[in-house]
Amino acid sequence: MYFTSTRGQVEKLTAAQAIARGIAPDGGLFVPAAIPSVDEQFIAGLSSLSYQERATTILQLFLTDYMKDELKSCVAGAYGNGKFSDPAVAPVVKIDKGVFVLELWHGPTSAFKDMALQLLPRLLTCALKKIGEQTEIVILVATSGDTGKAALEGFKDVEQTKVMVFYPEEGVSRIQRLQMVTQEGKNLKVFAVQGNFDDAQTGVKRIFNDSTFNSELAANGFKLSSANSINWGRLVPQIVYYFSAYADLVNSQQIAQGDNVNFVVPTGNFGNILAGFYAKQMGLPIKKLICASNSNNVLTDFLMTGVYNRNRRFYKTYSPSMDILISSNLERLLYHVTEQDAKQVGRWLEELNTTGEYKIGDNHLAALKEVFPAGWVDDAQTTVTIGRVFKKYGYALDPHTAVAWQVADAYRGQTGDTTPTIIVSTASPFKFNETVLSALAGAGSFAEQSGFAVLQQLSQLINKPVPPALAALEHKAIRHTMVCQKQDMPTVVKTTLQIK
Numbered sequence: 001m002y003f004t005s006t007r008g009q010v011e012k013l014t015a016a017q018a019i020a021r022g023i024a025p026d027g028g029l030f031v032p033a034a035i036p037s038v039d040e041q042f043i044a045g046l047s048s049l050s051y052q053e054r055a056t057t058i059l060q061l062f063l064t065d066y067m068k069d070e071l072k073s074c075v076a077g078a079y080g081n082g083k084f085s086d087p088a089v090a091p092v093v094k095i096d097k098g099v100f101v102l103e104l105w106h107g108p109t110s111a112f113k114d115m116a117l118q119l120l121p122r123l124l125t126c127a128l129k130k131i132g133e134q135t136e137i138v139i140l141v142a143t144s145g146d147t148g149k150a151a152l153e154g155f156k157d158v159e160q161t162k163v164m165v166f167y168p169e170e171g172v173s174r175i176q177r178l179q180m181v182t183q184e185g186k187n188l189k190v191f192a193v194q195g196n197f198d199d200a201q202t203g204v205k206r207i208f209n210d211s212t213f214n215s216e217l218a219a220n221g222f223k224l225s226s227a228n229s230i231n232w233g234r235l236v237p238q239i240v241y242y243f244s245a246y247a248d249l250v251n252s253q254q255i256a257q258g259d260n261v262n263f264v265v266p267t268g269n270f271g272n273i274l275a276g277f278y279a280k281q282m283g284l285p286i287k288k289l290i291c292a293s294n295s296n297n298v299l300t301d302f303l304m305t306g307v308y309n310r311n312r313r314f315y316k317t318y319s320p321s322m323d324i325l326i327s328s329n330l331e332r333l334l335y336h337v338t339e340q341d342a343k344q345v346g347r348w349l350e351e352l353n354t355t356g357e358y359k360i361g362d363n364h365l366a367a368l369k370e371v372f373p374a375g376w377v378d379d380a381q382t383t384v385t386i387g388r389v390f391k392k393y394g395y396a397l398d399p400h401t402a403v404a405w406q407v408a409d410a411y412r413g414q415t416g417d418t419t420p421t422i423i424v425s426t427a428s429p430f431k432f433n434e435t436v437l438s439a440l441a442g443a444g445s446f447a448e449q450s451g452f453a454v455l456q457q458l459s460q461l462i463n464k465p466v467p468p469a470l471a472a473l474e475h476k477a478i479r480h481t482m483v484c485q486k487q488d489m490p491t492v493v494k495t496t497l498q499i500k
């Protein structure tokens, strides 16, 4: 299996080369040259396997230059040894008839990013050996809260790597910030950016695309890579849990082999839902991938009108991980939906860069609408949903999952589609304890108390233990206090690497 760029200016690379580079040198994103397809027998075979075995089986289809034993060992390191608090790794919980929640937050940082970022460092280390790369890899991460901590945790003290995380100073939850600024590890640095997530991500992408800057780094023994979902090594582990959820529903006889399911995905940078798209293209019986947004509803508008317009107000919401107006992975979807028309993709992305807007053709929009219904929910509806679902089912949703829940409800109401629905739950409610507790308690001044009292209160109310790593934050020292302006990000990188 070879990988090519969405901008079409790059020779084909192996998976190991694509993972090590992170982003294509022409500014595009790496995509598989052909999407592997699987048959019903392959999917049925997954039912009897553990999560780890399912992961190895699916990774093998894309990472063909990795030996099976290498993949097995990467997977065992990522998902074994009690790394995930639930032995199923990504359990599917039945909430109501035909309604399920896929819990992706049992990993060390309580967010779905662990599903990929426990594995990526292992895949990268293996890739560097495979391609004989001796240079120190500098991993730049832009985060709206979850990726940053998961990348720090995954890459902590990983040899031959240095990690720099940039998060929006005012744009993450209290727990998300604490998780990052207390991070230990000798190869890690965290910076607050005075701006929003788009500023941080655009800053990181500019650095990737600056050839003079990259040459300077190379002269000093460094190469850049990414731990965001622009890196193919971040996306491929996410394909696995779509297959795994399906296999679990077959196992528990909630569906029969071959039945369709819908997934509802809280969406920001479009990596998670795109992994579902790959699973569907491979042959998993997914009818719809429902794209759920918060008030930053640029994707809802795009999927309804074909116009992507980032020239709009940026909202800070209760679901901060989705506070994004420039959604990176849409580029990969555009590439596939245009049947690999890299020139057209390049033109749209250039328009986005210069005018903040582009419009796709009606034929492409029709193809997208067929797969991706979309909806959005504001903060008021988000909190109402958290309260309503807990009252009815005794199940506590985090704000991102609540957005997905409400969009799923609206979709079913509007369409009458009764296909079994899997709501992709991206974070533990404890990560957003103030919002969740306020929503459950109806009102109150919980946010004024110490964040840790709120954690305990939430624990009592929903009758679930606080994830130990979150409880431990209370006594951790703050290690990262640096704040930078977005235009200073290149200087920050050079200073950190001690390049004069």
Ligand SMILES: N[C@@H](CCOP(=O)(O)O)C(=O)O
Pocket: 142, 143, 144, 145, 146, 147, 148, 227, 228, 229, 230, 268, 269, 271, 272, 321, 322, 328
């Ligand atoms: N929601 C993300 C934003 C970055 O997305 P990624 O999937 O490209 O890493 C976050 O929490 O940081």
